[in-house]
Amino acid sequence: MGMTITEKILAKAAGKKKVTPGELIDAKIDIVMCVDVTTPPAISMLVEKGMDKVFDREKIVVTPDHFQPAKDIKSAELHKRLDEWAKRHRIKHYYKIGRAGVCHALLPEQGHIRPGEVIIGPDSHTCTYGAFAAFSTGVGSTDTAAAIATGQLWFKVPASIKFVLKGSLPKGVYSKDVILAVIARIGVDGALYKAMEFTGPALTEMSMEARMTITNMAIEAGAKNGIIGFDETTKKYLDGHLRGKKNYTVYESDKDAEYKQVVEIDCSKLEPMVALPHLPSNGVPIGKCAGKAMDQAYIGSCTNGRIEDLRIAAKIFKGKKVAIRTIVVPATPVIWKQAMDEGLFDIFYDAGCVIAAPTCGACLGGFMGVLAEGEKCISTTNRNFVGRMGHPKSEVYLASPATAAASAIEGKLADPRKYM
Amino acid sequence: MAKAHVYNRDHINTDEIIPARYLNTDDEVELAKHCLEDLDPGFVNKVKKGDIIVAGEDFGCGSSREHAIWAIRAAGVQTVIAKSFARIFYRNAINNGFYIIELPKQIEKINDGDELKIDYKAGLIKNKTAGIDIKFNPLPRFALEIIEAGGLLNKLAKKSAKHICGRS
Numbered sequence: 369m370g371m372t373i374t375e376k377i378l379a380k381a382a383g384k385k386k387v388t389p390g391e392l393i394d395a396k397i398d399i400v401m402c403v404d405v406t407t408p409p410a411i412s413m414l415v416e417k418g419m420d421k422v423f424d425r426e427k428i429v430v431t432p433d434h435f436q437p438a439k440d441i442k443s444a445e446l447h448k449r450l451d452e453w454a455k456r457h458r459i460k461h462y463y464k465i466g467r468a469g470v471c472h473a474l475l476p477e478q479g480h481i482r483p484g485e486v487i488i489g490p491d492s493h494t495c496t497y498g499a500f501a502a503f504s505t506g507v508g509s510t511d512t513a514a515a516i517a518t519g520q521l522w523f524k525v526p527a528s529i530k531f532v533l534k535g536s537l538p539k540g541v542y543s544k545d546v547i548l549a550v551i552a553r554i555g556v557d558g559a560l561y562k563a564m565e566f567t568g569p570a571l572t573e574m575s576m577e578a579r580m581t582i583t584n585m586a587i588e589a590g591a592k593n594g595i596i597g598f599d600e601t602t603k604k605y606l607d608g609h610l611r612g613k614k615n616y617t618v619y620e621s622d623k624d625a626e627y628k629q630v631v632e633i634d635c636s637k638l639e640p641m642v643a644l645p646h647l648p649s650n651g652v653p654i655g656k657c658a659g660k661a662m663d664q665a666y667i668g669s670c671t672n673g674r675i676e677d678l679r680i681a682a683k684i685f686k687g688k689k690v691a692i693r694t695i696v697v698p699a700t701p702v703i704w705k706q707a708m709d710e711g712l713f714d715i716f717y718d719a720g721c722v723i724a725a726p727t728c729g730a731c732l733g734g735f736m737g738v739l740a741e742g743e744k745c746i747s748t749t750n751r752n753f754v755g756r757m758g759h760p761k762s763e764v765y766l767a768s769p770a771t772a773a774a775s776a777i778e779g780k781l782a783d784p785r786k787y788m
Numbered sequence: 789m790a791k792a793h794v795y796n797r798d799h800i801n802t803d804e805i806i807p808a809r810y811l812n813t814d815d816e817v818e819l820a821k822h823c824l825e826d827l828d829p830g831f832v833n834k835v836k837k838g839d840i841i842v843a844g845e846d847f848g849c850g851s852s853r854e855h856a857i858w859a860i861r862a863a864g865v866q867t868v869i870a871k872s873f874a875r876i877f878y879r880n881a882i883n884n885g886f887y888i889i890e891l892p893k894q895i896e897k898i899n900d901g902d903e904l905k906i907d908y909k910a911g912l913i914k915n916k917t918a919g920i921d922i923k924f925n926p927l928p929r930f931a932l933e934i935i936e937a938g939g940l941l942n943k944l945a946k947k948s949a950k951h952i953c954g955r956s
Contacts, residue, residue: 379822380814385804386916390802390954392930405811405812405853406852406853408855409814409815409854409855412814413941414941417941417942417944417945418945419941419944419948421808432807435810435812439812440812442812442813442828444926445814474940489828489852490852491852492851492852492876494852495865506852506876507852507876507879508853508854508857508876508879508880508883509814509854510854510880510883510884510941511879511880511883511940512941513941514883514941514944517944518944555847556799556846556849557799557846557849557872557874560846560872560874561875562860587876590846590849591875592875604870610938647799713872718882725883730804732808732811732851733803733809734806734809734811735810737798738809741946751801751803753801753803753850754803754804754826754827755804755807755826756803760825760826762805
C-alpha cells in the first residue's frame, strides 16, 4: 500500500521509511511560527521550567499580528514579552511593526514556506501553508514551547480524505466559495483529526493565493492539516519568494495511497456561497440569503486579505459607494504597499471604505471593527461562531471578497455577479 | 462533591469557552472569570471546585488558544466529559496534564446537576444521583504518561535532566 503526501512528509520528519495513520511519531520541525497572543505564554512556560532556549534561531519566524499595533496595555505587555524574548535569542526572522503582518499571509510571502517541510504554530490557521505541499498544523502554546526548545513534537499520523475539485470555477465564484461548499458538505467536524488533501482540475487553475484560502479553512472542518500537491504554479510562486535556502523536496501521494473517503465537488456548478451564523458549515448559495440587511463589511484576514482578494474587491467597488461601514485590511505591509501602488486605495477611499494596518484585529473580535449587540457583518474571514467579531448577540456571515464587496455596496447580502 | 454542568450541544467552540476579547492576558485567574461567558454567562457564579463540564461532539473546536484549557482549569473544573473533542483542544488538554474524558455513547445518562465521582484509573464515572456506573475508555498510554508527568514540558524537563545525568 502506498502513502499519501501527508504520510510521506511525516515519515521523513520522523526518520522513518513508512508511517501509517494512527501511528504516534516524534517529528522534526522545520519552521516554528510565533505570534503575539499565544507565544508569550509559551515563553513564560520555558522560563519557568528552566528550558529557556531555542533549537535554532534561524528556524523560528516571529510576527506580532493578532493585536498589533497594540490595542491596549495588556496586549502591549504581550508584545513586550515577545520582543524581549526574540532579542534575547537573536531570532533571525523577527518581523517588527512596519514589516509585521498576518502570519499566514506573511510567511509564504517572505519565503519561509518550503514543500516537504513540517511547520507548526500556535494559531489554528497554521494549516494554510499546506497549499505549498508542506505538512503544517496549528498547535497550542505548550506544543509551541516544546518545539521552540527541542525542534521536535509528537504527532499522531492522520488518515487522509481526498477532495477532488472537478470542473472550472464559473464567473463570480472563487476558492472561498469552494471551501465553504466543502465544509457545508462535510460539516465542521467532517475531517476531525484527518488530513484534507485537495486535488483536481479546478485547483490546478487556481493561483497560490486562492489555494491558500482553501487550506486555511481546513481547520474549520476539524482537520489536522490541509494539503495540496506541488505543480508549476507552486514552483513559480516559490521561485519569486524563497529567500536563503532555495532547495526543497517534493513529495506526492502514491496512486495506491489509502484514503478514508473521497469527496468530489463539481466546481462548475457552484454559486457564490455565504456561511450563515454561527457555524462555518452553514454555507448556502447567495440566492438563498440575498437581501438580508448588514451593518458592516470586512475584507481582510489570513483567509482573504491577500493582494488578489483586494483586487477582486476593488474591481467591484470601482465607481461605486458603500452603503455600510466597510473595513479593508491588507494582510501584510507588502500587500498594503502593492495595493497602494496599484491604485486600489484610491478606489477604496472613493467608495467610502476605511483601510487599516495589517492585523488579525476584528476577525477575532479584537479591535478595528468590533461589532455591537445585534449587528451583522459580511466578512471574508474564516469563523462565524457566537461572539466571534464582538458582542455575543452580533452575527457574522462568511463569504468571498467579491460577495463582501457587492454586499457592502447594497448594504445587504448581494450576488457579486451582477457587478461583473 | 463534583456536580455536572451539562451543555447538551455539539461544537462548543473556543470563542464561547474564552472569548478573544480576553486574550490580551494569559493570567489564569483573570481568564477563569470569563470561562464559558458566551455560552453561559452564569457559569462562573455557579461552578464549584471539582465540578465537571459535560457536552456533545467536537468540544473545543476553533482556535488553538490554550487559554481555553487554562480558563476551565482555573475556574475549578476537574474534567470535561464530551462525546468527542476537537483536535487542538485534545492536544492542549493532554499537554497541560488536564485529564479529559471521551464518552461517545451514554452521555445522556448524565443530567445537569447530577453528582459524579470519577475513577480515572478504572475508567469509571459513578453517577451518584442516578445511581449508575458509566464506563469510559481511559486515555491512551502516551497521553497518560504526559499527564502523570504534569504536562508535556515537565516530561521534557525530566527527560533532559535524565539525559544530562546520564552524560555526567
